[in-house]
Amino acid sequence: MSKIALFGAAGVIGQSIAAAIGAKGQPYRVVGRSEASLRNAFGADPLAEIVTWNPDSPASVQAATAGVETLIYMVGVNYWQFELHPELMRKTLDGAIAAGVKNILLIGTVYPYGRAKSRPVREDHPREPHTFKGRMRKTQEDLLMQAHADGHIRATVLRLPDFYGPGVEASLLHRAAKAAVQGGVADMVGPIDQAHEFVFVPDVGPVVAKLVNTPAAFGKIWNFAGASVTTQHELVSEMERQTGRKLKLRVAGKTMLRLIGLFNPFMREMVEMHYLMTEPLIMDDSALQRLIGPIRKTPYAEGIRQTLAAVAGVRAIKALV
CATH class of the missing domain: 3.90.25 (UDP-galactose 4-epimerase; domain 1)
Incomplete structure (x- = not known):
């Protein structure tokens, strides 16, 4: 039984995380709306358990999370439908909590910070988004961290800047x-x-694999900065x-x-x-490095x-x- 599930797994971040988990010989579950996309990305990996879900069906969400201890959340929406982010998070949380999931990690963005008031930006920077997308991402984070504060699930967020790498068309x-x-x-x-700053996508997986196995990570939000400022x-x-x-x-x-x-x-x-x-927003991830140790960051060249x-x-x- 897969103890770790990747929701929204078919994207490039999901594939990076799956590679890091699979490198340890650990079975994992990949969850998405399209079975064809999941099979195209993970069908050749015997460690991958492929599961489809319908987030509008509570029964489907619970089935997709059944037996899972840790859920890594990367569910995407169309760029013009950001109002769906809080709704999908709420539905996923409800199903995961009902199914007995213990941990959840959200792959987040810099959007909730709003305009940078300092450089670099640490995790204690005010979250004052002045954009609709930033407010939707902040609400998403708030739902997750409130569930942690209420004792329903252990939660954490890893915020990424823009990313690039093989196959990253966005x-x-x-x-x-x-x-x-x-x-x-x-x-x-x-x-x-x-x-x-940019994060090289293959560098994300190993960081996430460490983070979900670090108890002190939960209950907090973490920055993952790029290789350097460029x-x-x-x-x-x-x-x-x-x-x-x-x-x-x-x-x-x-x-x-x-x-x-x-x-x-x-x-x-x-x-x-x-x-x-x-208005550059450059992140400081020294707190993350103190938590999990040195992070491999591929040089831009x-x-x-x-x-x-x-x-x-x-x-x-x-x-x-």
């Missing part, structure tokens, strides 16, 4: 990586010369250095996002969060190398089909 850097390998124009969201421009330069190809950039600012958003709902929703591009290699590999596969 990254700010993805289109630049494609252009670096395939040519063409790299569409980016700017300004690209402001301070930023800029998108610096990472584009690294792509150019590694490929020998000068990139053609098309950088969209807030005004351009609004125009594109007339036809693209994802881009329309990015306007609200554009402040993160102009190596992360870019692996990201470009993955894009090249996908291109080669498509050429053979």
Whole structure:
């Protein structure tokens, strides 16, 4: 019986966590709405137990969490449907508590902080989100941590900044990586010369695997910062250095996002969060490192190398089909 369940597992963060758990020979359960997506991601791993769920059905949530001790929550929603985050968390909590789940870890974001009032931002930074998405993520966190305070379940949150890596198509850097390998124009969201940080997705899994096995982690919220402070421009330069190809950039600012958003709902929703591009929010994760020890953070040059290699590999596969 799998004692650990990954809800919303089919995404890149879920696959990183599954790899870290599987590397220890530990069985795990992957839970999602689409059986096809789960089988595509985990069907070859004998340690993976594949389970589908319907979050609107309490019985389905309880069945998906039956026998589980620890639940890792990564359930995503469309970028234009953030009002679903608190609702889905509430339904998952109710089912998990009813099923006797002991622990839950939420993979969170920087959105609940709102605008940075200090640099770097520690976990004690005020949570004063000025955006709808930030308020929805804060409510999600509050529901979870209140369940912990009430003694119903042990809970913790791991907040991540933007991330990148092989297969991460939602990254700010993805289109630049494609252009670096395939040519063409790299569409980016700017300004690209402001301070930023990125987490390399394969680095997330080992941190989560340690965190859920650290009793002192529960009842608190933790930051996981990027490898270092950089800029998108610096990472584009690294792509150019590694490929020998000068990139053609098309950088969209807030005004351009609004125009594109007339036809693209994802881009329309990015306007609200554009402040993160102009008002850097850089996290301090020294508390996390004191808790679980040194954290392996892939240097940006190596992360870019692996990201470009993955894009090249996908291109080669498509050429053979």
